[in-house]
Amino acid sequence: MATQHMLIFRGNDWHNGLSPEETQQVAGQWMAWFTRLKEQGKVTGGNPLEKSGKIVSGKQGRTIADGPFAESKEAIGGYFMLEVDNIDEAVAIAQECPALAYGVKVEVRPVMAQCPLAAEGAQHERQLAEALA
Secondary structure (H helix, E strand, C coil): CCEEEEEEEECCCCCCCCCHHHHHHHHHHHHHHHHHHHHCCCEEEEEECCCCEEEEECHHHCEEEEECCCCCCCCEEEEEEEEECCHHHHHHHHCCCCCHHHCCEEEEEECCCCCHHHHHHHHHHHHHHHHHC
16 A cells, blocks of 8 residues: 655755756756656655745744755755655655765655544544543
């Protein structure tokens, strides 16, 4: 049974030190990798992320700041959503990332089908209903 996994690409400065031609070559390899995985039905989506955005925090989201401010080698640069058999297959796909040789890190994370807190709440409600029945 296929499960969802997310590949999170960390590192916005992987192309520093490469010529424009080398950067284009790696970008082309990356797109070919994505296209192949999509044709195989293993990628369901993915996009690069802008380098900046907003961070919302505090009670009722009252604090809004520019960000993120992570070091560029740790900043999230994009993601792929995968439908694969298990985490080992997702890791094998991550190991094919063309930018690994240039400092990109790929985080592999299983996607939960449901928030565990929502599942606990639903379980608690069922137990209460059974106890009152």
